[in-house]
Amino acid sequence: MALHRLFQLSSLLRSAVSLTLRRNLGLSAVLFNRAKELDPIQKLFLDKIRDYNTKSKSSGGIVEAGPAYQKNLSDEVVKLQRLYGGGDLMKFPEVKFTEPKLEEVAK
Numbered sequence: 001m002a003l004h005r006l007f008q009l010s011s012l013l014r015s016a017v018s019l020t021l022r023r024n025l026g027l028s029a030v031l032f033n034r035a036k037e038l039d040p041i042q043k044l045f046l047d048k049i050r051d052y053n054t055k056s057k058s059s060g061g062i063v064e065a066g067p068a069y070q071k072n073l074s075d076e077v078v079k080l081q082r083l084y085g086g087g088d089l090m091k092f093p094e095v096k097f098t099e100p101k102l103e104e105v106a107k
Contacts, residue, residue, distance in 0.1 A: 077089060
């Protein structure tokens, strides 16, 4: 009986220690990744994303979008305005909910 309880306790202790070690290992892996230099492919990927971000901010929209893209975009906006009754499609619509009139029912 005592031996059985000892095995249960050791199993419980082992699982708690295992969980704690896994969590600490996961956290330390993230910290070590930030501390060391990035993989060259990861660095190239991040550089391209940052480059695209600066280009899109300077151009004010899609990077290297030609006149064909702008024409296609304006045609699609006109189609959507015609389909959904006009309005400004670039802003979120205002939704107004009215309170329903409730009638009191006599018992």
